[in-house]
Amino acid sequence: MPTTIQLDELQDLIPQAAILVDVLPADEYTREHLPGAINIPLKTLNRSTTAALPSDRPIITYCHDFQ
């Protein structure tokens, strides 16, 4: 089960080489995203688009807010 985290936990994970995945549509990502985040919109999330993600690092998803 994915672990739900808050800001302080996020800030602890970032130095551990966590991968930030912005799952918002590409135009929203282009306008504004967290530093270093990559964009994989929810509708495009599949085996192919995640193939390059390292399996040994924390992966953190986020969108705009509590959705």
Place this chain on the structure above:
Amino acid sequence: MSARAAWRIETLGFTRVYRYRPGKADWLANGLPVEGTQANVPRAGQVARPDIPTCQLGERVGDVRPRVTAAGWDMCLVVTDDNVVLGRLRGKALQANPTAIVDEVMEEGPTTIRPDTLLVDIVPRMQERHVVSIIVTTPGGRLIGVMFRPAAEARLAAFQATPKDTNYS
């Protein structure tokens, strides 16, 4: 959306999957930097002055006032040990009987805004209501600083005078 994404990633075989539930809105509201074409849009947190003097509920006005004056300010924010804003001391309250306790004379619950508030939104509201300054805090109420309208107006005018490659107005 991020929950479904996290679950989907886990079904794809990843084992260290997290979901930052409060999302980008929370990140921005805490005054943290972002990247992207609108990363430089001016926000309240960028012009807030963090050097505003602070005091605590149990202090005497006579002890606080010299500190505020020496720092070159005419107001002081009342905060908890964790820097959460409880009130404001200015004008008559700051000139009150020196033996008065801050708790007895402070303004309760002053208006605050978040650091990600866009200057293009807040500056006109401050102008309409003749508000000279406003307190900027995190969503949890922790003090970031005080934003003065002239500084916000100047920052916004400089931004609006700069050519842009986005459709932000």
